[in-house]
Amino acid sequence: MKRDVVDPFGAFFRNLLQETGFAMVMLGGALRSIPTRPFPLRPFIKQLEQAGVRSFSIIFLTGLFTGMVLAYQGAITLERFGGKSLIGNAITASLLKELGPVLAALMVAGRVGAGYASELGTMVVTEQVAALRAFGTDPRQFLVLPRLLALLIMLPLLTVYANAVGLFGGYLVCVYSLDFSTLYYLRSIEESMTSQDVIGGLVKSFVFAGIIATISCSVGLNARGGSEAVGRVTTRAVVISSIMVLFADFLVTRLLYVFQ
Amino acid sequence: MTAVDIDLRNVEIGFGGPPVLHEFNLSVPSSQTLVVLGESGSGKSTMLGAILGLIRPQRGEVEVFGERVDALSERQLHPVRARIGMVFQYGALFDSETVAENVGFRIRQQPRFDAARFEREVQEKLEFVGLAEFRDRLPGELSGGQKKRVAIARALVGDPALMLYDEPTTGLDPITARKVLEVIRRIREEFGTTSIVVTHELHYAYYIADRVILIRNGRVVFDGTPEAFRAADDPYIVEFRSMEAE
Numbered sequence: 001m002k003r004d005v006v007d008p009f010g011a012f013f014r015n016l017l018q019e020t021g022f023a024m025v026m027l028g029g030a031l032r033s034i035p036t037r038p039f040p041l042r043p044f045i046k047q048l049e050q051a052g053v054r055s056f057s058i059i060f061l062t063g064l065f066t067g068m069v070l071a072y073q074g075a076i077t078l079e080r081f082g083g084k085s086l087i088g089n090a091i092t093a094s095l096l097k098e099l100g101p102v103l104a105a106l107m108v109a110g111r112v113g114a115g116y117a118s119e120l121g122t123m124v125v126t127e128q129v130a131a132l133r134a135f136g137t138d139p140r141q142f143l144v145l146p147r148l149l150a151l152l153i154m155l156p157l158l159t160v161y162a163n164a165v166g167l168f169g170g171y172l173v174c175v176y177s178l179d180f181s182t183l184y185y186l187r188s189i190e191e192s193m194t195s196q197d198v199i200g201g202l203v204k205s206f207v208f209a210g211i212i213a214t215i216s217c218s219v220g221l222n223a224r225g226g227s228e229a230v231g232r233v234t235t236r237a238v239v240i241s242s243i244m245v246l247f248a249d250f251l252v253t254r255l256l257y258v259f260q
Numbered sequence: 261m262t263a264v265d266i267d268l269r270n271v272e273i274g275f276g277g278p279p280v281l282h283e284f285n286l287s288v289p290s291s292q293t294l295v296v297l298g299e300s301g302s303g304k305s306t307m308l309g310a311i312l313g314l315i316r317p318q319r320g321e322v323e324v325f326g327e328r329v330d331a332l333s334e335r336q337l338h339p340v341r342a343r344i345g346m347v348f349q350y351g352a353l354f355d356s357e358t359v360a361e362n363v364g365f366r367i368r369q370q371p372r373f374d375a376a377r378f379e380r381e382v383q384e385k386l387e388f389v390g391l392a393e394f395r396d397r398l399p400g401e402l403s404g405g406q407k408k409r410v411a412i413a414r415a416l417v418g419d420p421a422l423m424l425y426d427e428p429t430t431g432l433d434p435i436t437a438r439k440v441l442e443v444i445r446r447i448r449e450e451f452g453t454t455s456i457v458v459t460h461e462l463h464y465a466y467y468i469a470d471r472v473i474l475i476r477n478g479r480v481v482f483d484g485t486p487e488a489f490r491a492a493d494d495p496y497i498v499e500f501r502s503m504e505a506e
């Protein structure tokens with residue numbers, strides 16, 4: 001206890017490592033449980049729907065503002081160096097490879113990941129998870145797998161959506177505020193967009209989805225105590241999965257850089 | 261007749277602090293209705309958790325239907341758990357599923373779904389607890405007593421040989437509590453099911469128990485008939501009786 005006050009950074013890292021460890025163990029169990037039972041199809045479809053519905057509007061706004069900001073920033077920088085025609089590059093490179101996947105993931109961590117942790121945390125403190133086990137069902141198979149799979153599918157889709165809205169935001173700024181012509185903007189985007197960027201971004205969002213779902217479910221399943229524990233695990237899930245997303249972003253970027 | 265369904269030997273369970281159960285011994289023969297008494301926090305739910313294999317003891321042995329549940333893996337526990345019906349304290353119904361889906365949960369989780377069996381058993385068990393017309397409601401739309409009866413119906417699916425009830429009457433008004441107790445009694449009478457009922461309400465204990473135990477400081481400090489418990493003059497039991505009977 002005392003150490004936590006003196007050394008909050010160390011305590012935080014211990015926590016981070018511990019939760020990541022728990023999450024890996026849980027993931028192993030969830031994957032091993034796959035062949036044992038019929039796949040929980042209905043929960044899976046419900047989770048797909050939930051992940052989409054919960055994130056649709058925030059991802060729209062995130063993408064839109066990011067694209068608009070990138071257009072202004074790009075224009076300011078490029079004007080200084082006299083390369084206005086590179087505006088498409090400025091937007092696509094940042095958006096598709098980096099900001100689209102990362103910002104979408106952070107938003108989804110705050111929305112969907114938080115939802116996972118609080119749902120599972122509630123199920124733990126109300127003994128629903130114990131009831132699952134008592135009735136011979138593995139909670140990792142019944143609760144974690146559908147959520148994990150749903151997010152692995154939804155986050156890349158949401159990222160594509162964020163990217164598209166971002167390009168649209170860039171378009172609004174370029175055409176209505178910076179006096180580019182529509183054709184000019186579109187051509188600039190087309191010329192600068194590489195499939196490598198798009199795929200790299202999707203690889204990232206796939207990894208992020210795995211991290212968010214695994215950590216949020218694991219933290220939720222480790223809730224202990226009464227209803228106050230649910231709030232605690234929810235915050236913890238968002239903080240830890242967000243940090244792990246940023247960390248993974250670094251690693252994946254490094255890896256993709258090697259392959260380029 | 262005298263087969264032993266449950267045997268806990270020298271069980272020790274702790275959660276980091278002082279042990280909750282310590283050198284805990286208990287043996288329950290088939291068809292008995294055992295009422296477990298004890299103050300809040302004395303380890304009654306922990307004991308039920310150990311019987312189900314949900315909580316693993318640090319020491320000692322937990323035998324259920326002749327199987328050492330403390331030594332079985334989660335997968336190996338399935339056949340043992342399939343013979344046990346557990347009614348959790350607040351019902352622990354799955355929020356997002358209807359009453360019928362909750363009750364038929366075990367059937368839905370079978371490798372091959374048997375729709376006819378699902379319909380038949382759900383109907384039968386809900387009728388048994390008197391809630392057949394509630395089959396399409398969600399748990400959030402039920403009263404506390406109804407939730408507990410649905411939880412009992414769910415536990416009854418598969419006709420378990422052993423029923424565990426964690427505080428089935430706590431928080432219920434006397435009339436509702438009576439209804440729940442009647443269900444518990446009928447299960448015992450009609451199916452000869454071994455029953456363990458955790459409660460701290462003494463008059464209900466007297467009403468259904470064949471045998472009463474009292475847990476204190478992690479151990480069984482009384483073990484006998486309801487009449488003997490009523491007559492016991494041990495100072496703690498006298499105090500417990502006066503506190504709980506009001």
Ligand SMILES: Nc1ncnc2c1ncn2[C@@H]1O[C@H](COP(=O)(O)OP(=O)(O)O)[C@@H](O)[C@H]1O
Pocket residue numbers: 224275280298299300301302303304305306307
């Ligand atoms: N999972 C757990 N983690 C930590 N402590 C626990 C856990 N489960 C029970 N306890 C503690 O063990 C003691 C006994 O709990 P419990 O068996 O629920 O008592 P009862 O059901 O008799 O009221 C309590 O002090 C409780 O706080």
Ligand SMILES: [Mg+2]
Pocket residue numbers: 304305306349426
């Ligand atoms: Mg209890």
